[in-house]
Amino acid sequence: TGSSRPQRMLKAVQKNATKGDPKSVISAIDYYCRHKEWAMNVGDEKGLILDSVLTEVNPSTALELGTYCGYSTVRIARLLSPGSKLITIEFNPAFAAVARQIIAYAGLQDKVTLVEGPSGDLIPKMKERFGIKSFDFVFLDHWKDRYVPDTKLLEDCGLLRKGTVLLADNVICPGAPEYLKYVRNSPRYESQYYKSNLEYTKVEDGLEKSVFLG
Numbered sequence: 001t002g003s004s005r006p007q008r009m010l011k012a013v014q015k016n017a018t019k020g021d022p023k024s025v026i027s028a029i030d031y032y033c034r035h036k037e038w039a040m041n042v043g044d045e046k047g048l049i050l051d052s053v054l055t056e057v058n059p060s061t062a063l064e065l066g067t068y069c070g071y072s073t074v075r076i077a078r079l080l081s082p083g084s085k086l087i088t089i090e091f092n093p094a095f096a097a098v099a100r101q102i103i104a105y106a107g108l109q110d111k112v113t114l115v116e117g118p119s120g121d122l123i124p125k126m127k128e129r130f131g132i133k134s135f136d137f138v139f140l141d142h143w144k145d146r147y148v149p150d151t152k153l154l155e156d157c158g159l160l161r162k163g164t165v166l167l168a169d170n171v172i173c174p175g176a177p178e179y180l181k182y183v184r185n186s187p188r189y190e191s192q193y194y195k196s197n198l199e200y201t202k203v204e205d206g207l208e209k210s211v212f213l214g
Ligand SMILES: CCCNc1ncnc2c1ncn2[C@@H]1O[C@H](/C=C/CNC(=O)c2cc(-c3ccc(F)cc3)cc(O)c2O)[C@@H](O)[C@H]1O
Pocket: 040, 041, 042, 065, 066, 067, 068, 069, 089, 090, 091, 092, 095, 117, 118, 119, 120, 141, 142, 143, 144, 146, 169, 170, 173, 174, 198, 199
């Protein structure tokens, strides 16, 4: 059988990026997905919004739901201060295997813990397994109908604190309507929409930033 899209993306990184240089890994993936083969990375346009929110929050502990090939994992980890940690959850072993290699190629493996399995099972284990008290930042980019249940699970597990920032991808395309209703109508969140475009296209999409008020 032939290669998969994630495997071809990894090849593009190994061919065009410089080992240990996260910026070149990000550019290699963006170039490949814009000019060769589209893939569902947050991308360069929404990536700039992710970067600016991250720089503002400067999280010590960050969580990503839905690693896929590790593009946003690299974008987040490259901006973390020394000693800060990113935990990223991915339940597809083939995607996780590619992501590990892309994260390592960027030289960010010491800042990232990739945990394989479904978020619903792993979120309740964050405290006991990784000594997490609470997360400062959460990036939601997994199955869109899982944004609400996993946000509620994070609340119930006491993993959000006053000021925790949730940033959700794709709230317009493919869309996460229940999630927007949830965070925008809840008195426990202060939400803000960042209008942008679907990765590598002119289609509208955006990120929703929601601050947990405790
Ligand atoms: C048990 C399921 C919920 N828990 C989960 N726990 C751990 N990992 C999970 C996961 N759900 C999904 N994943 C993983 O996240 C990733 C899934 C992401 C889903 N994303 C999208 O569907 C998506 C889709 C588009 C898209 C937009 C327009 C279009 F025409 C086609 C696609 C754009 C995006 O930016 C997207 O993020 C995969 O790697 C999957 O294996």
